[in-house]
Amino acid sequence: MDRFMSLIFLFFGKFRETGGLKTYVHISTPLSWPDARDYCRENYKDLALIESEDENTNAYQAKKSSSTAWIGLYRVPWTWSDNSSSSFTNWRSGEPNGRSEYCVAEIPGHLWADITCATELSFICQEGESFLGPSYRLHTK
Numbered sequence: 001m002d003r004f005m006s007l008i009f010l011f012f013g014k015f016r017e018t019g020g021l022k023t024y025v026h027i028s029t030p031l032s033w034p035d036a037r038d039y040c041r042e043n044y045k046d047l048a049l050i051e052s053e054d055e056n057t058n059a060y061q062a063k064k065s066s067s068t069a070w071i072g073l074y075r076v077p078w079t080w081s082d083n084s085s086s087s088f089t090n091w092r093s094g095e096p097n098g099r100s101e102y103c104v105a106e107i108p109g110h111l112w113a114d115i116t117c118a119t120e121l122s123f124i125c126q127e128g129e130s131f132l133g134p135s136y137r138l139h140t141k
């Protein structure tokens with residue numbers, strides 16, 4: 001019984017440990033920002049939502065440094081694709097600078113730039129968190 005209980009605790013301990021972290025996946029097939037978002041929502045959770053320096057590093061490491069990849073940030077005022085706002089930003093000096101550039105990509109040099117949403121780029125998806133299942137996916141559609 002003791003052994004069984006410790007297995008249970010190990011299981012939930014593992015969940016708690018990874019529950020709050022996002023996992024990022026780089027998709028190299030170039031798509032427009034809206035198509036990339038749809039793809040991520042169908043196959044993962046959403047385009048990458050980056051809210052801290054740690055997540056910023058993880059997202060950067062998920063992609064090849066030489067590629068430019070969409071992330072989940074878009075529009076003015078800047079909003080993440082799941083409708084959340086975050087004070088964390090990683091703009092290249094001079095960005096955002098485009099009057100018609102409403103979507104954001106991670107560019108070589110590990111910085112962000114606004115780019116016209118129809119541009120076809122690779123992109124970074126975010127995998128679902130442990131406690132957010134199909135019902136969450138339903139609300140984001």
Ligand SMILES: [Ca+2]
Binds near residue numbers: 113
């Ligand atoms: Ca720009």
